[in-house]
Amino acid sequence: EKAEKIKDESGATMWKCKDCGKVFKRKHKLDLHIETHLEGFSHPCQTCSREFKTRKSLSCHNLLVHREKKEKKETVDVKKEPSPEFAEAEQEQNEKLRVEIFKRMEKIKDSEDGTMWRCTECGKLLKKKDKLELHVETHIEGFSHSCSYCDKIHKTRTALKMHIITIHKGAN
Secondary structure: OOEEEEEOOOOOEEEEEOOOOOEEOOHHHHHHHHHHHOOOOOEEOOOOOOEEOOHHHHHHHHHHHOOOOOOOOOOOOOOOOOOHHHHHHHHHHHHHHHHHHHHOEEEEEEOOOEEEEEEOOOOOEEOOHHHHHHHHHOOOOOOOEEOOOOOOEEOOHHHHHHHHHHHOOOOO
């Protein structure tokens, strides 16, 4: 068993990954996370045959790449136009975020794999720089991204994009 039941400071039940120490409020979230540590499993995309290590990554791929929509939405969500001040603040935040992301990335030359990118926070290695940028963002605190349809706040740009695709059905 790779999961450990623990209590936080307030006495609430939490779930901890024994492999990396990451803590979750919900056990099913930990169960999904544990797949990232398992070897020998792959989940093929039925549309393009690309393979994924976890069910969650396959699901995200289908939503982002193939825009899989199980049902049509009957109402249309209306995007709120941001004020010029908000748009400027958002642009400034995104620039600061990019600086923080690049502080946590390292370019590595590998004799077998060529150029690789390493997250200095956890050591994760990826071939594609843009994919590592998305990963590194999950380590950074102090930035938030608001949904322009419902004002829900997300920690990462990817989480916001997934929210818009799944909740607002990819409305433009």
